[in-house]
Amino acid sequence: MDQLTQLESLSIHILREAYANFRNLCMLWSIGKDSTVLLWLARKAFYGHVPFPLVHIDTHFKIPEMIKYRDRLTREWKLPMLYGENKAALNTKQTFPDGNADRITCCRLLKAEALKNTLNGKWPRYRFNHKAGKYQVDENTEAFTGVIVGVRSDEEGSRSKERYFSPRDGENSWDVGDQPPEFWNQFKTDFAPGTHVRVHPLLDWTETNIWEYIERESIPTVSLYYDQGSGRRYRSLGCGPCTHPVESTAKNVREIIEELQSGKFANIAERSGRAQDKEDGGGLETLRREGYM
Numbered sequence: 001m002d003q004l005t006q007l008e009s010l011s012i013h014i015l016r017e018a019y020a021n022f023r024n025l026c027m028l029w030s031i032g033k034d035s036t037v038l039l040w041l042a043r044k045a046f047y048g049h050v051p052f053p054l055v056h057i058d059t060h061f062k063i064p065e066m067i068k069y070r071d072r073l074t075r076e077w078k079l080p081m082l083y084g085e086n087k088a089a090l091n092t093k094q095t096f097p098d099g100n101a102d103r104i105t106c107c108r109l110l111k112a113e114a115l116k117n118t119l120n121g122k123w124p125r126y127r128f129n130h131k132a133g134k135y136q137v138d139e140n141t142e143a144f145t146g147v148i149v150g151v152r153s154d155e156e157g158s159r160s161k162e163r164y165f166s167p168r169d170g171e172n173s174w175d176v177g178d179q180p181p182e183f184w185n186q187f188k189t190d191f192a193p194g195t196h197v198r199v200h201p202l203l204d205w206t207e208t209n210i211w212e213y214i215e216r217e218s219i220p221t222v223s224l225y226y227d228q229g230s231g232r233r234y235r236s237l238g239c240g241p242c243t244h245p246v247e248s249t250a251k252n253v254r255e256i257i258e259e260l261q262s263g264k265f266a267n268i269a270e271r272s273g274r275a276q277d278k279e280d281g282g283g284l285e286t287l288r289r290e291g292y293m
Contacts, residue, residue: 004213011201014164015045018199021189022146025052031066032237033221035150037210040219056083059110061239069222074128081128084118086110097241119144148199154206155270168196207270208260215253227251236271
């Protein structure tokens with residue numbers, strides 16, 4: 001098998017192991033390239049069907065095209081879509097830049113806190129009703145104990161410390177120093193009651209692998225990743241006020257791959273356009289220890 005097929009096979013194996021071992025399982029879909037590849041893999045693993053809810057944390061500051069893309073694929077692929085939000089922080093303007101919070105506080109409230117309480121079922125979740133064609137309050141408030149996430153170890157420093165099956169406590173807090181060993185594709189899936197487990201099927205993929213797979217599989221992606229004529233494009237997607245494009249003339253997937261292979265971004269972090277990373281000392285470990293992706 002070539003490298004992409006090997007990566008695909010392991011990721012599908014991880015997805016099936018997760019489904020077999022965790023009763024209350026969901027998958028996070030941030031709408032970016034990595035989690036969309038993960039969604040594609042899930043559909044492959046289960047023969048076109050996604051047997052667990054997809055969860056998106058809506059900060060209400062996402063670039064509008066991202067939400068349109070999310071809802072279009074939800075309808076076209078009949079996805080079991082949920083979203084959560086921190087309504088209290090939004091209502092009291094504990095936000096950046098239109099409110100009274102700095103970037104890191106805004107991230108903690110709209111992302112980390114919203115994610116934790118959405119997964120725990122403590123805050124309302126909104127499920128897309130395909131018959132009605134709109135989101136409605138989800139009646140199921142049971143906590144998710146297993147969460148599939150599309151993080152890659154090469155993307156950002158704290159993510160390189162993850163395992164394929166990475167335990168958290170009941171509050172989603174992450175003890176970086178207490179992670180199970182994973183040797184020879186042997187994975188620990190039996191955890192004590194009350195343990196919240198993050199599952200990372202893309203851990204060993206690289207940014208180039210992701211784009212090569214998108215090209216091979218013809219996976220639809222948000223057009224923000226491509227230069228629309230301005231000489232700039234987004235390399236990583238997040239909230240509009242804190243995410244900035246990079247200098248690039250890549251107008252399609254093939255040109256992005258060639259750009260990456262040329263070494264143009266060899267010394268530029270993939271998340272260099274994320275302003276909150278700079279304010280947090282260049283990494284997300286503090287937020288991730290508190291439960292963020």
